[in-house]
Amino acid sequence: MRIGFLINPIAGMGGRVGLKGTDGLADEAARLGAVPVAPGRAVEALRHLRDSLDDPAAIEWLTCAGTMGADVLRAAGFDAVRVVHATAAIPSRDDTVAAVEAFVAAGAGLVLFCGGDGTARDVASVVGEATPMLGIPAGVKMFSGVFGVTPAGTAEVVRDWLAGTLPLATVDVLDLDEERYRAGELAMRLSCRARTPFEPTRTQTAKALVVESSDAEVKAAIADYLGEEIAARPDTLFLLGPGSTVQAVAEALGLDKTLLGVDALLAGRLIGRDLDESAILALLARNPDARLIVSPIGAQGFVLGRGNLQISPEAIRRIGTGNIVVVATPAKLKRTAALRFDTGDAALDAELAGRGYLPVIVGYRRHRLTPVAG
Structure with a gap:
């Protein structure tokens, strides 16, 4: 099985410093004392996956160079790692899109990513409903339905999907206007739909906006x-x-x-x-x-x-x-x-x-x- 893997290394940095997101604000988050959280969340998930597999070498990982993938996979103990995208010095959305295009071209059966809703939207813009995707939660907010509930839970979903015991579900990928969100307005819309391995206790649903007259x-x-x-x-x-x-x-x-x-x-x-x-x-x-x-x-x-x-x-x-x-x-x-x-x-x-x-x-x-x- 070939799995494409990428990480948004700045995802989640804005959370503890109160920025409500990191898109376009990585330098500001760092100035306020924020440290990267996504690499640690990714390593946690990947180590849990490796330890739960009978044969970790059965997965061929397609990934990005450096902090967007290869470094994290090797830190988690995986050896069958093929770099198919060389990232820019400062990774951006363009790197995410180009990497996912390379994964699909190389025959990935699943795209596993680590980030938040922005990363999910970028991945889904390439794969649509053709190639399944699954997210390791690491963003400030994750309202889309493509994420595991925790890093360990995400690993267990991957393990069971590889074993053929989980179905694919079609879910919503939500697009949040971060500028309006930071200004105190929750403005969401449906960006697209995607397919993801689904297990109800370990895969989250999309956020529901609940409004009733009472x-x-x-x-x-x-x-x-x-x-x-x-x-x-x-x-x-x-x-x-x-x-x-x-x-x-x-x-x-x-x-x-x-x-x-x-x-x-x-x-x-x-x-x-x-x-x-x-x-x-x-x-x-x-x-x-x-x-x-x-x-x-x-x-x-x-x-x-x-x-x-x-x-x-x-x-x-x-x-x-x-x-x-x-x-x-x-x-x-x-x-x-x-x-x-x-x-x-x-x-x-x-x-x-x-x-x-x-x-x-x-x-x-x-x-x-x-x-x-x-």
Whole structure:
């Protein structure tokens, strides 16, 4: 089997520094102290795949030179590596497109990539529905349906697909306007469709935008309940995660919260808006009694690890896994089979998943126990 593999080496860099994406902002992310995360995520997935295969040498890897592929494959222990594309000094979208064209020309039966939605869109622009594709999640946000839920989960999907036990599914590749996203507007459209190996517990669905006429009333009821909890804890730091559900709750409390940022609330007033990881950690150092209010991505179920990377594993541990407050409307939960965590820290993800179920606030003093995918 020939598999084409490429990595977007800058994918995900903007997450912890609060840039909400890295396209066109890699230099700014680096200036703010961001470090590459995609190579580590790719090595994790590839090592897991190698260790799970009876004969790793049965795969011939078609890849790019250097940091866009060959270096990572060899670091993961694969030897049958053929470079079919020489990358520019600073890799770009053109390299991604040219590499995938070379993979297809060389007979790749699958294109495995590591990146986010932008990389998925570029890969899909070449393969369409002709050659299957699958993504190792490494971007700031991943709303398309071509990604595994975690690097290890992606490896298991590849293993089972190679064994012939998984079908291919046709899924949506979503195109997000990053400029509008950074300005606080969630503007998505269907870019194209693609085929991907599908296993429901290890392959994510595309993000669903859930809007129902009753949602405003439900969010107001959730806000009433949380308002009472917040008023009763004037010395507790509340971190408010991104998303329309949490924003609606904050607005009902009279707070001007950012839609896609992480904001901080103490003693009934906002003390920080659109915080990056370092600012969150600084606040937690001064306010160790803290709660995190977040809402899952519709249909996908991700509570942490998609679109909120500034809430890092270190921040989560300081807050405490028992102090994560999950809120959602019943309409969103109806389309969300399970909650998921992909923080980049496998031990932390296992701790969060180990509870089995999490109570989700769905109304005024109303909770719904929702399963957590392991």
